[in-house]
Amino acid sequence: MHGVIDSYASSDDAAVAIAGARAGADVVRNMYGQRLNRIDKGAGDFATAADVEAEKTILGVIRAARPDDAVLGEEGGQQGATDAVRQWLVDPLCGTLNYAVGTMLVAVNVALRDGAAAVADPFSGEVFFTDGETAWVRHDGADEALLTPTCATRLVDVNLDPPFPSAPGFRAVDLLAHPGFIERFRPRVVSTTLALAWVAAGKRAAYVTDGGDLSGSVHFAAGIAVCRAAGCVVTGIDGAPIGEAGRGLVVAADDETHGLLMSMMRS
Structure with missing residues (x-):
């Protein structure tokens, strides 16, 4: 999808998602x-003032381009008709704790439910995005390449943030001590969904987090959409499709990596 235009007045939902994410990222960076x-x-x-200001900026972009759409924002909650056919999910600053202590591992997430989505890294200049079918990465305003997942790095990001709803049956920290994990992978611990985009881009082999239904979460929707469009394997921690009955999230670059992680988690 080279040549995706930046004008959010376009009929292209991916352009709206990109424009929103980039605008939010500018606020976060500044x-x-x-x-x-x-x-x-x-x-x-x-939250911080950066979360609030970034969300206001993103909502301004969406309202200008899609005035009839509803928005669910991390800070502002539901805006627009609750029964709207189209709803945008916005997390203006994923990784607030990192940001507040001066760590640049954060993301800006904008997703149209069941449609286009974008994840922006305010500090690298990368925007990972999808039109709902295919995924790309754009760096400093130029489309570079299709996202291509690979397990070659052997790096697996695991979210250790509370709460731990699946304990004691599943504890993410236990996965890091599993002999099979130690033999095959190397752990990284994050608290931002930027890691999801990294799996889609081949920078990580997988990502694991506990939780409930994350499919409609403002925190995870954009990253999940990008990963699915890139061809990643996306399930809950029990291997079932994510959704109302799902638990947590396992995103892997390929079937083999996903299968290995699932076998370790079950044991």
Whole structure:
């Protein structure tokens, strides 16, 4: 899809997702390093002024291009008709804790439910995106290549953030100590869905996180869409399709990697 235009007035939903994600990423990058007040959200979670401002900017892009669409934002909640046929899922700053302490491992996620999506890295300049069928990476405004998953790096990102809804049956930390994991893979521990885009791009072999139904989550929807379009294997931690009955998320570059991780998790 070379030549995807940047104008979010286009009829192309992927262009809207890209424009929104890039606009949010600009805000996040420009506010980086400032002393930002924390907005307490309870249970140890919080937002910053960068989260709020980035979401406002993204919503401005979506409203200008798709005034009739609904939006579910991480900070602003539901906006627009709850029964709207089209709904955008927005996480303006995934990795707020990283960002607040000066770590540049964050992502900006914009996804049309069951459609186009974009994940922007504010600091590398990369935007990982899909039209719902195929996935690409754009760097500094230029389309570079189709996303091609591969397990060659042997690096597996595991999310260790609480809560742990599947414990004691499954604990992500136990996977890291599994003899088969140690023999085959090397762990990386993250707290941002940028890692999902890295699996699609071949920078990671897999990603594992616990949780409930993540398919409609503002945090995960964009990354899941990009991974599916790139051809990754996407299931819950029980191997079932993600959805209302699903639990957590396992995204792997290929069937072999997915099968190995599932066998370790079950044992």
